[in-house]
Structure formats: C-alpha cells, structure tokens
Amino acid sequence: MSKPTLYGPAYSTYTRSARLAMEEKGVDYDLVEVDFLQGPMPAEQIERHPFAKVPALAHDGFKLYEVSAIGRYVDEVFDGPSLQPDDxxxxxxxxxxxxxxxxxxxxxxxxxxxxxxxxxxxxxxxxxxxxxxxxxxxxxxxxxxxxxxxxxxxxxxxxxxxxxxxxxxxxxxxxxxxxxxxxxxxxxxxxxxxxxxxxxxxxxxxxxxxxx
Ligand SMILES: N[C@@H](CCC(=O)N[C@@H](CS)C(=O)NCC(=O)O)C(=O)O
The missing domain is CATH 1.20.1050.10 (Glutathione S-transferase Yfyf (Class Pi); Chain A, domain 2)
Structure with a gap:
C-alpha cells in the first residue's frame, strides 16, 4: 500500500488528531504543511477541502477530509493496534x-x-x-x-x-x-x-x- 499524504499545518489541532491516528497505527505518511495563519487558506487546499479547512488526506487515489472520517479510515485500512472499541x-x-x-x-x-x-x-x-x-x-x-x-x-x-x-x-x-x-x-x-x-x-x- 502506498504512503498516505496529509495536508495541514503541524500547529493545527485537527491535523494533529489525524497524525496521532497514523502515529499510533505505525503508518508511514508524508505531512505537507499548509499555512492559513499568515494569509488566506491556499487555493490548492480549498480544492482538497471545499469548506476551506485542514487537514485533508490522500491515499492511493482516495481523497478524504473531516478528521473523524480520516481517523476511522486510517484505523480500518492499516495494520496496527485498533483505535475503535469492539463493544x-x-x-x-x-x-x-x-x-x-x-x-x-x-x-x-x-x-x-x-x-x-x-x-x-x-x-x-x-x-x-x-x-x-x-x-x-x-x-x-x-x-x-x-x-x-x-x-x-x-x-x-x-x-x-x-x-x-x-x-x-x-x-x-x-x-x-x-x-x-x-x-x-x-x-x-x-x-x-x-x-x-x-x-x-x-x-x-x-x-x-x-x-x-
Ligand atoms: N470538521 C473539520 C474541522 C477542521 C478545522 O476546523 N480545522 C481548522 C484547523 S484546526 C481550520 O482549518 N481552520 C481554518 C479556518 O477556519 O480558517 C474536520 O473534522 O476536519
């Protein structure tokens, strides 16, 4: 499976939640920094996320935004300890x-x-x-x-x-x-x-x- 790419700045809370899920699963990923504090949200990010937010994920041609969806996807697609209870x-x-x-x-x-x-x-x-x-x-x-x-x-x-x-x-x-x-x-x-x-x-x- 190819390496996922996460687009978002390391200072963002939601970007960090998505990173935490990948770190806990032991997933190798690329983080592409997207700054929105020093200027407006870059146009490339608005193409990835129509609501002009971070982060967004790209994996093997699959594109996803909204961190609760990203966390579940990462948990279910990659090996590693489960991040969702069975019960x-x-x-x-x-x-x-x-x-x-x-x-x-x-x-x-x-x-x-x-x-x-x-x-x-x-x-x-x-x-x-x-x-x-x-x-x-x-x-x-x-x-x-x-x-x-x-x-x-x-x-x-x-x-x-x-x-x-x-x-x-x-x-x-x-x-x-x-x-x-x-x-x-x-x-x-x-x-x-x-x-x-x-x-x-x-x-x-x-x-x-x-x-x-
Ligand atoms: N519902 C979104 C929320 C994402 C979000 O609010 N991200 C913040 C950064 S932590 C953001 O993009 N803020 C930029 C802005 O509001 O201009 C998700 O779950 O991914």
Whole structure:
C-alpha cells in the first residue's frame, strides 16, 4: 500500500488528531504543511477541502477530509493496534465524545479561548477579553462533561486508547497552556490524570506543535 499524504499545518489541532491516528497505527505518511495563519487558506487546499479547512488526506487515489472520517479510515485500512472499541456501547461512547469535542468543545476552547489568548498575541493583536470571558462557562461545562464520561478510566472510553483520546489530545494541549485552564482543571483532576498518562505516549510527543 502506498504512503498516505496529509495536508495541514503541524500547529493545527485537527491535523494533529489525524497524525496521532497514523502515529499510533505505525503508518508511514508524508505531512505537507499548509499555512492559513499568515494569509488566506491556499487555493490548492480549498480544492482538497471545499469548506476551506485542514487537514485533508490522500491515499492511493482516495481523497478524504473531516478528521473523524480520516481517523476511522486510517484505523480500518492499516495494520496496527485498533483505535475503535469492539463493544458496540463503547464504540458509541467514542463517537459521542468525538461529537462533543467537535460540536461544543473546539468552538469555545480553541475557536474562542486559544485563538484569543495564544494566537492573537502571536500575530501581534490584542486578545478580545470579552470573548474569552464569554467562552469560559461553555468550556467549563465541556471539561466537566468529558471528565464525567471518563470517570476513573485510563482513557476517555474505558481501558483502551481510542480515536476519542486522539481527538481530545490537541485541544487539551493548547487549552492547558492558557492561564484560564487552571481554575477549570482544578475542578477536574481526572482530566489532568488522563493527560499525565496520554502525554507520555511517543505519538503525542512526536506531534508536539511548533512553539511560537
Ligand atoms: N470538521 C473539520 C474541522 C477542521 C478545522 O476546523 N480545522 C481548522 C484547523 S484546526 C481550520 O482549518 N481552520 C481554518 C479556518 O477556519 O480558517 C474536520 O473534522 O476536519
């Protein structure tokens, strides 16, 4: 089977989730950097992704975008440890968590807090403090819910690393670097325990976003 190519920047949370799936499976892949912070989304990427987002995958003539689809494809097509539970209820829980991350967590934790607190200053702009303050209750709710679903398990779904963990790692990693995360994580020590475990994985260390 030929090597897949992933188009997206190493700093992107969704690109990192797709990379994490390939790293965990032991898949050899090429990463083609696509920048959208210093300018508009490049036209070639909009051809790959009509909604002008990253990442997109190309493999043996097959083209795919949307990270939850990419993760499942990578898991099912390549050898390596399974990233989806066999048990129907656990698999449903995994899908539920990915949906919670996409629908409720990313928009407030990354789209508001991380963009305003970490990205805006990096680009030489002032953070919008009102937008940050407005996002905090929603972030807190998401983290409480995710901590509750994890309960005392090693991973978000029971004792097996799944695509749900790989979806959350990049979001959590940026979030934990904001000063606002302290108070929210104080309330959710279970998420810190989860991070202590997953952050030691080689895949997580190898896909660390570039600093600055
Ligand atoms: N639903 C998409 C979301 C992808 C997404 O939001 N990617 C972000 C980067 S992490 C992006 O492309 N942002 C560029 C923009 O919104 O202009 C997926 O699952 O792949």
């Amino acid at each position: 129907a209820r656990e698999r449903a829980r995994m899908t539920q968590i990915i949906s919670i991350l996409d629908s409720y967590t990313y928009p407030c934790a990354i789209g508001q807090l991380v963009i305003q607190r970490l990205v805006m200053p990096m680009l030489g702009n002032q953070p919008d403090e009102a937008a940050i303050a407005a996002a905090l209750p929603a972030i807190s709710k998401c983290m409480n819910v995710l901590a509750g679903l994890r309960a005392d398990n090693a991973f978000l779904v029971g004792s097996q690393l799944t695509l749900a963990d790989l979806h959350f790692v990049p979001i959590y990693d940026y979030f934990r670097n904001t000063p606002e995360s302290d108070a929210i994580l104080e309330q959710n020590p279970g998420l810190r325990a989860w991070w202590d475990g997953v952050s030691k994985r080689e895949s997580v260390q190898k896909t660390q976003p570039p600093s600055g």
